[in-house]
Amino acid sequence: MFLRLVADSFTRRPRRKVLTAAALSLGMAVVTAALSVSLDVGDRLASEFRSLGANLLVTPQADSLPLEIGGVDYRPVNAGAYLPEADLPKIKTVFWHNNIIAFAPMLELRAEALPLASQNWIDGVSLIGTWADHTVPLPDGGKFQTGIAKTNPWWQIEGRWFSDDAKECVVGATFAQKRHVKIGDSISLATGRVTRIPSPMKVTGILSSGGPEDESILVPLSSAQSLAGEPGEYRKLYVSALTKPEDDFARRDPKTMKADEFERWSCSPYVSSIAYSIKEVLPGTDVRVIRRVAEGEGTVLTRVRALLWMVTFAALLAAALAVGASAAASVIERRTEIGLMKALGAGSGTVGFLLAAEQLVLAFVGGGIGYSLGTLLARLVGQKIFGVAPAPSVLVLVAVLALAAGVTLLGSAIPLRRASRYEPAPILRGE
């Protein structure tokens, strides 16, 4: 009988029910879309922040003090320590290897250059040896594609990067302009008078970085190593890693942590714990967090996340109130029916139970439709803004259904309480 009454109420006034369900689904669609987007946006933005470039810098521990002014190191070539290139694949074996997006070793030196167009060797040209787009064979048999183009995405290149195994180079924009070097020209490089043998390298691109690199020549790491007489060595390694914004816990010194705290710390992708794990696989190095990048990223990310949660919260609030109001209205209009049921001997409890069951059915149907609508909307937003749609999450579905049920019940509770006090007679008389 109970089920029949509920079913009857739906078939008797389908329009009314459809309207209430529509309000519910729309409200829940807002909630779903807002929730999905805010759950997803943190990760998306974190990878967006990698356009800032590397956030970790690896240098030899035993290095002498760099004398760097305006990005140019004034140390003599033979000063300072080097690190072995052969160790680099180990970086992708650390616990957080999936968070390490890219890395690029660098070897800077002072050299002499002879552009094809000019007759004289130019002294004191800054030469940067690095990987442009390098395939690193990993210890587990896989391959990893990385290089300076990934760690420094703001570098704009006209033409193309050099191939790592060819006699090619890329010239900084200022240098190219000053020395009239064009793409397709060739340049000979040397260090010291003895090596001044013309061995032309083809210019494949012009780099504009907005920094000191604009005055340099970039060559494959192996060429720089042979020019410097340091085969298989590099001096600086830039690492770009996806991280979690640091909190107070992250800033603590790992040496002072207890075992369980240390475990929790090293199991969170904080920039400092990634630095720590890189230091463990690359012995003799000093892994520094580039604070300017890491902290700026942390601050902005935390703020944006909070902002989006706020918008989500506002959306939740609005949807809840609108749905609650709609539920309340649908109970109010049924005064006559409630009066009749009570006149026929139904107790307040039974009436309340019946109406609550109806509302719950509505909530689940509306919530379900709202969830699918909202997921669709979230996909659209994600696709449009980040190019990646957020994955539908069961968590959101559960949250949405729970919210729909809670809000409709709460919305009907107040008028139901009033209804339970109704005297059937005056209502039925239409007073």
Added chain:
Amino acid sequence: MAATRSQNRQMFWRIVRRLLGANRTRLFAILLALGAGAAVTAALLNLQIDAKRRITTEFRAFGPNVLVLPKNTSLSDSGTLPETIAHSVPANLPSGRVVVTSHLYFVAAVSAPESGKSLAAVVAGTSPLVFINVSPLPAPPRAGRECVVGAKVARQLNAQQTAQISLTIGDRRETCQIASFLELGGPEDDRVEIDLGAAQRLANLSGRISSLELIVPGKPSEIQTYITALQRELPDADVRPIRQFTDAQARIYGRISGVLNFTIGTVLVLTALCVMAAMTNVAMERRNDVGLMKAIGGATRRVLRLFLAEAALLGLAGGLIGAAAGIVLSIWLGKQVFGVAAQPRLIVYPVAVALTIIVAILSAYPLRRLASIRPASVFRGEA
């Protein structure tokens, strides 16, 4: 004639009053739905304006984004600029204040008498010099002879905080006390920062600087305009953005404002639909009233006008209350997120109220369908 019209008008408002007051619970439910919609609209509109501006100020955390360098510097000759150039940098922008610091870089011999160590390091004369007190002890009194030492330099010098260090170039010599250490993971870690005046004496370059570093707040397009304007103002210098930060900021700003616009846009549209659905539900039960009015001779247009007036009044009331609540809400939320209360924009209030009224009137629109009902069938309880 005039008397009849005024009487009609009186009657009109009286009916509207009665319609509103007939059922308090229903009135409350409608006002709640409309008010909630208005509150969210006002809060989001207010935030949307405020949040974007705030995000650009948050980019300050990345530090300087524009450099002013001497023109035609080369590796052999690092030129200098006159110190007074800092005064010709416009400091006030609509998006906030530009932070300007002057720097003079050179290499000097740094020695720490306490540990007896000595090395060559880059010295940066900085104005204004900022100290961060890292020791738990209270900061020592400042005598103008203090310096900030990069962590790497300090490690190699084996120097402690408050230790004296001396800087020498040829026969010129300056001593200073270590006020704090700097560990930023950048070239700052390899430097000693001292007061600009002392640095100029040491390098024998009085009144000269190597570069200006600016933190320019604002949207990416505003920063670009600023750079162009500054370059025109300083023809002898080279003004360039630090592309690592300006490019990333532009990208990230684009994404964030995209997310905000889209989310807020959808939330607003769906909130309106939500409120409309709730309101329509309420309006549908007015069948009896419409039937009665038509039965006693009300013209369809007049009946419709009555209900539209009611809806507009409800929208006005809900909007006035809701929008005010929404602005208060956004102020509070702004405080939670950015630590600073969001500045209420007065323009948001009338806009939110107007939107609410429009939504309320649109929600009453299905009543038009009621105009075609036949009073008799309503009373017989049909349809």
